[in-house]
Amino acid sequence: MIKNVIEVTAVSKQYRLGLVGTGTLSHDLNRWWHLVRGKEDPYLKIGEENDRTLIGNSEYVWALRDVNLNVKDGEVMGIIGRNGAGKSTLLKLLSRTTAPTTGSIKIKGRVASLLEVGTGFHPELSGRDNIYLNGAILGMTRQEITRKFDEIVEFAGVERYVDTPVKRYSSGMYVRLAFAVAAHLEPEILIVDEVLAVGDAEFQKKCLGKMKDVSTNQGRTVLFVSHNMTAIKNLCNTVAYMKNGKVVMVGETENVINTYLSDGATNDIKQEFASPEEAPGNDAVKLKRIEIVPILDLPHAPITVETPIDVEFEFWNYVDDKPINLSLHLYTMNNECVFNVGSESMYLTKGVHKGVCRIPEHLLNDGSYSISMMIVAERSYALYNFEDVVMFEVHENRAPSGWHGKRPGFVRPKLDFKLV
Amino acid sequence: MKTKDEEWTLIIEPKSNLFDLRLREVWQYKDLLFLFVKRDFKAAYKQTILGPLWHFIQPLFTTIVFLVVFNKIAEIPTDGVPPTLFYMSGIAIWNYFASCLTATSNTFLANAGIFGKVYFPRLILPISIVTSNVIKFGIQFLLLLVVMIYYMLQGNTIHFGISWFVIPFLVLMMALLGLGLGIIISSLTTKYRDFTVLLGFTVQLLMYATPIVYPLSFLINKSYGWLISWNPLTPIVEAFRYALFEQGTFSLGSLLYSLIFIAIIFVIGLITFNRVERSFMDTV
Known part of the structure; x- marks a missing residue:
């Protein structure tokens, strides 16, 4: 039996909307007073489902509500959902940049996140210094970085600029270098959030290749958030669909994507x-x-x-x-x-x-x-x-034929096409 | 099937034990600490002509101003120590404390960008600040030594002795106090920015409640002398001068008082910082 490497149990995350100001202090004091008397936090009882299009009545909102999710060892799981569905919040909890309000998350192995590449890059420092700094921020030791240094530089394609301050880099070079460092981490669990929004086509291909390599050849677990359904289809065996702070469906990639796509587009005509x-x-x-x-x-x-x-x-x-x-x-x-x-x-x-x-x-x-x-x-x-x-x-209305796949492309023009 | 908890490398829950400070994790990230210190030092004087020389210029000018204002105009005695040396030593140790405090108190706000994306033990950053400030202190101390040697060549008797070994401990005390107070304030500022404003002028005023521009002996018998002697910074500054010049008012008892004070502040700091770091991204 393949074991779970991530178990998310009944996790919720509450956010307070609006400004932090004078009103905050009274809420803080009230909350503290409840806790001192051993009572439950009064603000956890309220709060609404997170639908950004509706104007709510409460200042408190649940970005995640009772989320349960298990990820198996070596699985590449895609997480999809509309903006504000809670995908990034979930990844933030997994990568420990913030803590859940309730519930628990259990993780086996080292987690590295590519929530955003280039974190901690200092513009005045050279590419070399930044590789070390960024690598260490992401959890590598100096020895590990030294061992992989040449590989990283080569992957990024910036051999000539290693000793130039990164502020002189073109934005493409900057991103490539940043991604290269992150891609050479060797965590058991890799969290990736929309990194494909940057870089040119060639580089995107390189990135996808690297992720595929990490998952299939090295057997690591990958969590991948994206709005790019093609990338999800290419990379993931399982997909979790999130909606309004809940995981509404987990299953085989094609199925979940279809549910997701048809979900939003039914009665909004x-x-x-x-x-x-x-x-x-x-x-x-x-x-x-x-x-x-x-x-x-x-x-x-x-x-x-x-x-x-x-x-x-x-x-x-x-x-x-x-x-x-x-x-x-x-x-x-x-x-x-x-x-x-x-x-x-x-x-x-x-x-x-x-x-x-x-x-x-x-x-x-x-x-x-x-x-x-x-x-x-x-x-x-x-x-x-x-x-x-x-x-x-x-909808499709093709006459039945031997092939059931989706025709690729945005458009489906009927053109004059003859065999002579 | 129920798996045992020991198998998991990490369990994330809303509330952690108050005293679970995860200091071992900080140790695991020691390479990052080193690289942050290196970054601070390398980046601080990029595109300046004088570079690290600025570390000399700032204390030098402050000393000159102090000489004019407090020595010549106000005629405050300096415990028999040559005034230049008296002020320079005071400025060196005070600058170290003040820069540790102000820089660490800004930890969460200044680094929200990094903290929001990647997890590493947050404590690494304030510790790296305190460490890179030791280097700046070292440079100022070097300047002090040069001036002391100059005075010696002029025929003044300068005391070098075993008491110099106390100096690293005094610097460490300053570091822990600056760090402790700094991380308490940085924890509070994540929600209420009021503390940043408060700290700005408190540090300035605090210098005048510490024997930097006057010796403790000058005030000890005045009606408000108690205020200065209860300041936990006072024994450290006086001990620092005593170690350097064998002049000053200081006792082991008062130093012990400072030590206890620092220990309490530091522990409170660690606990508050540890509590806040888990979810400060939501309020910052």
Whole structure:
């Protein structure tokens, strides 16, 4: 039986929102007074689920609530979830940068985290000094670093600059050096959080390769947080899906990713506001309605790659002295922009206006998408950006064939392609 | 299946034992301590022309100002020690204490960036500050020696003797007191910044409650003399001067009083620091 190397049992983490100020002292004293009398902390009873989109009533919020998670030896586990789901908080607890409010975490072996690379780099010091300093911060001894020094320098590709202060490095070199140090740690458990957001394509490939090497060839346990589903699919055997501070699903990679992707994109195809007072926006523009209207033959049929879609957008306009246009951004669930289109720019009267954008059939690949609508004045600056206001899903409708995999790519154009 | 707790290398729980200070872990990270000291020293004078010479210039000018203000204008006696040496020695030991205290009291705030990302025993940082300040103290002490030799060549009798061996212990006491107070204050400032402001001028004023610009013998018989003699820094400064010049008012009893005071502060410091370091990232 493969043993667990991490056991997270009933872990919760409470944060206090807002400012630390005079009110804090009274809460602190009250809490202390309860504890002195042997009573329970009064502020642990309150607090709400962490949904950043809702305005809560309590100052206290649970970033994690009763999280249970076991990670087996040698497992590469991905952790996915929307922003604010508690992924990073969980990793912070595991890497001991902060302590849990309740519950316990048991760990077997040395843990190293790549929560952010380049920690403790000092700009005035040379690359050589920084490799030693950074390595020691991450838990290596001087001997270990000396042993791996050449390897690190080579991995980073900065041989020529080892004795130059890192403030003279290009940002790419800086990141490569930082990652190289971290990548040469030899912990039993490696925690990685979104390191792939940096560096060029070649370097990203190198990083993924290194992580794969660490996990498969050296049999180490890796916890990997990312919004990049491709990377997760490539690297992880197991995935945990977190939502509002809870682990809602743990299982085989493909399954969990599918659940995660479809979870957010089910019923968000319309938003409507009755009056400007309650609508999002600012003094210039307010959102009245945005809706995904598929042009379907049958009502309630799913949107497929063969369905044309109208994006209808209505807004209250308060700007009549400048030309205005709409700018639509379409994103995948991995937050990659598929395209951006702008409407014509014109002077509008104050009042309600409407824009419609047709996304033709045979354009989008199957998958989940979200739309941001930006209102731009004078073709140069944004009056307001309504971010991720609607989400929708495009389904597959391929005729059955021998192959069931997803067709790669953002777009799925129907092009003239003949064999002659 | 229930696994036994001994198998786990690490168990993270919300509350830790008050006296579980994990000092062994600090020892494991001694390489990091060394590298922090090296970093401080290397980085401090990058892109300066005079470099470490600045360590000489600051005490030199302070001594000159003290000579003018306290010796010439206020005519405060210096216990029979040449005034220049009297002030220089006082400034050296006081600077060490003051810089230890102010720098360590800022530990959590100044290093929130690193602490928020990586775990290592937080105590390493304040200890590294105290250690790199020993080097600065050493440089100032060297300057003092040079001036003492100059005085000797001028025909003044200068005392070199076995009492010099006490000096490292006195410096260590200063280090522990600075560190102890510093980490208490840094623990408090994570939530309430008021203490940073408070510390700023307290350190300045505290110098005047310590026999730096005057000898203890000058005040001991005055009505507020008790205030100065109850200051736990006083015996250390007086003992330091006594070790150097065989002049001063100091007894083993008063030194023992300082020692006990320091021990208590240091233990309180370790415990508060240890409690705060676990979750200070949430409030900083």
